[in-house]
Amino acid sequence: MCRLLGVVTRVPRPLTETLEGLLEPFTALSREHIDGWGIAARRGREQILTRGTDPAYASPAYRSATRVTADAALLHLRLASPGAAVRPGNTHPFVAGTLAFAHNGFFSPREALDDLIEPELLAGATGDTDSERFFLRVLSRLHGENTDPIDALAHTAADIGSRADFGSLNCLLLTESALYAYAQEDPESEVSRRRGPEFFRMHYRIGADDAVVTSNGVATGENWETLPYGRILEIRRSDLRVSTHAVTTAAPLRHAPDTP
Template identity: 70%
Template sequence: MCRLLGVVSRVPRPLTDTLSDLLDPFTALSHEHADGWGLAARTGREHTVLRGIDPAHASPAYRAALETVAGTALLHLRMASPGLRIEPGNTHPFTAGALSFAHNGFFSPGNALDDLIAPELLAGASGDTDSERFFLRVLTRLRGEDPDPVDALVHTAQDITARAEFASLNCVLLTESALYAYSQEDPESEVSQRRGPEFFRMYYRLGPDDAVVASSGMAPEGHREIGKARESRGARGTWETLPYGRVLEIRHSDLRASVHAVSTG
């Protein structure tokens, strides 16, 4: 049960510039989502990953990380699932080569995918979270039957829904060519029932200079909370809902965005 924020910028800039209207409200969420933070950033072939296990709002390292110059970036605030340790190996984003991945939600049992993950990938897991297993199954598919990230994300979601109970499978994947965001929730889960129908929603904003994807809970400067005001718009673009079971793809090269209509089966 975490929070996600991703951006693709036409020109690499410090995140404090690209996300100037969102960083304060996003960081404020770390008073609740206080079990660590992570950043993955790309500019060309340069790939930077930074993490901490302290609350983002109280972390000098997090504030310094926000000065990173990036063309594409992913930020994650962690709220650890019960029983999972707060340690670097369990802190998002998870990475493999040029890929970075972060998840907002959980599924149980956490080892439901283990026999579907390439043995060498499972043996190299950095921690014990269900979220990392999600990524390792996506990575297994990318290296095998599903080289297209859209297919890999959707088919991994199908694997999870067939084998486990889940609250949300919302996630963001960064590759060398694009940012991908996937949205799926079980509205009957205990968390969804308790937190309400907007807790696991994801939204995106397409502007002339950048494109942003975000989980709920933020109130950008000058606007009502994302998800509670469809009229939330401005010079940077209008917020739209990413429908459940869809994959948003934003290309690094030209900011071209596509919402892929797929079935989660």
């Protein structure tokens, strides 16, 4: 299992400044989530990707990457699924063009989506994880009938729900226009039963100058809200406008905002 942290700011700032008070407790989670880390940061139209297979807490490259100046970013700490290799190609975030994606969870079998992924995308996969296949199916949908990222995420979640067993489909998708966070778990999965009902919770905080979303494990307070399961949080990069959208892994309909 993994940990996620995403942020959007009004103006570019070093991540160490934007995430002050959050970055250290998030990084400390890498003492358990030891199988690599990655940061996809955006500064205007520029995307900066840095990844490593060492634990973030012990990585000079990670510390350097957290000092990047950006107006949007997603951070990932990896705890590899049993049997999954720790190597660069399996390290999140996964990127394609202007998109970056990171997943916290698993589904099985990992090949469940292979026949739904565009052949050229599948052939170009950098690794062999279920998480990358999640992203490749989202890309395939974006190239086809679901040009809206919210619809692509919702329908891909439905694809997984109809074809595979999953523990969590929590993920972050960063595009040129917005950061999207999706929260979904199976409370009957072995991981959910073993870790408890809060393990896959995601929380978000909306401020005057930034918006942050994070996995459970980072201390949150009264200014934080829980992202309910079956919801996609959308944070627009242009104006920090935030909305949530209800979806279901069974039969998602055209999304409708829950909040203005």
